[in-house]
Amino acid sequence: MAQRNVVIGSSVGLHARPAALFVQAAARQPVKVRIAKAGSDPVDARSILSVLALDARNGEEVVLSAEGEGDEKALAELAELLQSDLDAQP
């Protein structure tokens, strides 16, 4: 199983547009990716409602996990997305 810790880079946190972009990207991955905040149960990264309910804020750390073919690559791509300030893009 692959796992990665990432700090949320988006200034508004993992909400609104950044959350939507992240969920869409997760849905494109060949493996099922889960996301968790420290101390919380991991949730399906393709579920916008679960991701919003995490309430992950700017500067907070989340844990991505996945298992299966291409898991490392999937996590690398999603981690990069989470680190950038998604809301700053047009």
Added chain:
Amino acid sequence: MNSTSTQLAGIGVSPGIASGPVEWLAPPPVVPHDLAPAGDPEAEARIAGEAVAATADDLEARSSSLVGPSADVLAAQAMMARDPVLGDRIAELAGEGLAAAVAVAMAFDEFREQLAAAGGYMAERAADLADIRNRAVARLLGVPMPGVPDLDYPFVLLAGDLSPADTVNLDPAHVLAIVTEHGGPTSHTAIISKSLGLPAVVGCAGVRALATGTIVMVDGAEGVVIVDPAAALVNERLGRLAARRAALTGVSGPGRTSDGMPVQLLINLGRERDLGVVAAADAEGVGLYRTEFLFLERHDAPTVEEQRVAYSEVFHAFAGRKVVVRTLDAGADKPLRFVTQPDEPNPALGVRGLRTSRLFPDLLDGQLRAIARAASGSGTDVWVMAPMVSTAGEAAAFAAQAHSHGVPVAGAMIEVPAAALQASAVAAACDFLSLGTNDLAQYTFAADRMAGELADLLDPWQPALLELIRLTADAGRASGRPVGVCGEAASDPLLALVLVGFGVTSLSMATTSLPEVRLALSQHSLAECQALAAMALRAPDGKAGRETVRTASAKV
């Protein structure tokens, strides 16, 4: 007036005349608790899934036919409807033997409660989820879709009241006018109808009895709805409106009374979809630049640099003109996660507006620094003002702080009766005054701004409110300080005359209200405005004052 037609009275909140059949905003569907499943659990799970998918399809289709924020809201809703975890939960509940509509409603409610509990931004998403739930359930129950009816002919929209969610997909090409049973002059209906330029009447209790398809004429200036109007009446009113429109386009440029007394006409600005369009308005600048949007939906304050960028954009768009920036007005109806005290028993009377700086001095300091930096070299005449000032001491401290950051013109908003009563001292303590009439009415009458039942008390024509405005304007004139009005009162062309009569020097409003106010001013001399102001002040109540001034000011 045709004697056979019925006239229903309400409060006119957006001027204009329109006539057509009425359609009711459809209420959210009610799911019977004991609704029995029509088929076996697999079949119920399948039709539940299909209804939610069809709702998502519909949201996506509507999203792709729109542009801008409305399209984004709908696309985000479609994404929620397609949430796989939600889908699994619906299938699970239906699999346990619940009817499809019950399973959908329950699953959505579970997620909705989770989001609502988080508050703020999440609570707004919870409202989105309620909207999707209601659409999917309506589909399953075979009842009309909740919200604005989707018809291919134009109609007058009737509703108990309108929420922001109801109006997201309100298409001004199909809606001729809006009439609501409840709501007051500062309700969401008033704001949205003005921004769309649709005639609107609120607080019109009589409409409850109107059946779908009844023909009405709505007069948004007079605040009346005429049922089954005679064709001749409609034509006469429309003709009068056309003549008015022609007169409106005949005046432009800076506001002036008929005898040449200048009155600055300014606009109210918040988060703008298209700053270029707003900046193109025929106005001398911005009389109220609301900065809350930079702070909302966040967990911590924006940095000075972030703020500077946002303010620069606005100053640039209004280069060569005046922009009055209102510093952060958090609290009460605009709670912020990182400043609002969660345990305030009475937030409207709590730590809000300028008072926030008692607990969080850095917030105001950072904001003034950002404003000063953005203003420097912008070529814009940048003023700042503090909301919810109560004493001359507060005004003096704010002005000193602004000056120390290099913002030369700093004023106080007059929204608290105490500040109006001490207007001379407050004026002497800073550089200008700006009346926020909505809050001033709320605090003067001890009536919640959002309470539709108290709309008559919140009427800006109330003589007690006018008395406080007069005191403030007098204090401004005596001390040589400009006095502006940036509440709803400024956008009422009749009341604008009264305000100018008191000595108000600038009026700030929505861009759509500018032409009417400019025309009204151009048709009346300062002496006439002063006479009208005296009449309004002597009236027994707001309604009578408005009527007296309307009759006395009538011109062609």
